[in-house]
Amino acid sequence: MEEKNKIVPFLAVAPGATIKAELEARNIKQKDFAKAIGMQATHLSELIKGKRAISPKVAEDLERELGINAKFWMKLQAEYEYDCEVIKKRSIEEQKVQLLLNEYNEMLDVNLIFKRIGVVFSSCFEKLSFIVNQLHQPKPAELKYNLGKFRKSEKSGTDHRAIYTWEVLAQYAARQQQTTQAYNPEKDDYIQQLADVFNKNEDVIESTRKILSDNGIRFCIVEKVDKASMAIRF
DSSP states (O other): OOOTTOOOOSSOOOTHHHHHHHHHHTTOOHHHHHHHTTOOHHHHHHHHTTSSOOOHHHHHHHHHHHOOOHHHHHHHHHHHHHHHHHHHHHHHHHHHHHHHHHHHHHHSOHHHHHHHHTOOOSSHHHHHHHHHHTSOOOOHHHHHHHHTTEEOOTTTOOOHHHHHHHHHHHHHHHHTOOOSSOOOTTOOTHHHHHHHHHHHTSSHHHHHHHHHHHTTOOOOOOOOOTTOOOOEEO
16 A cells, blocks of 8 residues: 555656666676676666566576675566556546646636746646635535526626636635734724725725724735626625
8 A cells, every 4th residue: 555645756767777877887788798697688678678577587697697686676676666556546646636627727717826826836736735725615516506606797798717716816815814803793983984094095905904904804905807707696
């Protein structure tokens, strides 16, 4: 069973690479070495390229000619085969994750969100983890159902994908902010404070931000997403 936290290699190195390095270090030609261990030159070439496995007999021949224990060569072969299987398994899992990402991308512009937020990922798994854990998105099937609750605007139409992308960006931006105290639904004197700020029309944005923060309300301005027309969501 694969260890949960084991780092999966991006490339499996065949034991033949070690054989090649040993021959080069000892200034031994491959054709001469093939003859010494009773192997055809073409077979040795395949072994070095990872197209042929090291058998117990070959491992013994390598030990005899190079003085390196046969168990070492068999261990290299076993590790190579294991890494190949793990890489194959990861490739299959990545394909599944990519399919999920494609489903999400049908409903919100994933790449635009990552670009706006300024995050870069090295794998599909990291992208999916960010969507679920940081953007707090439900499974694609549930998200598709929720997006069906938009009412189309007769005047401008509705690009659900753009609107929801904008909404997700706003929600993320809001979660990054801190308020100076908890929200009290029974306290509404800040409404008059906001009215005064709007009437005065000076430093409106920062004043609004401070008043709302002091009342436990997060305030942020998020640039509009292209094609995000107005719509009613219920």
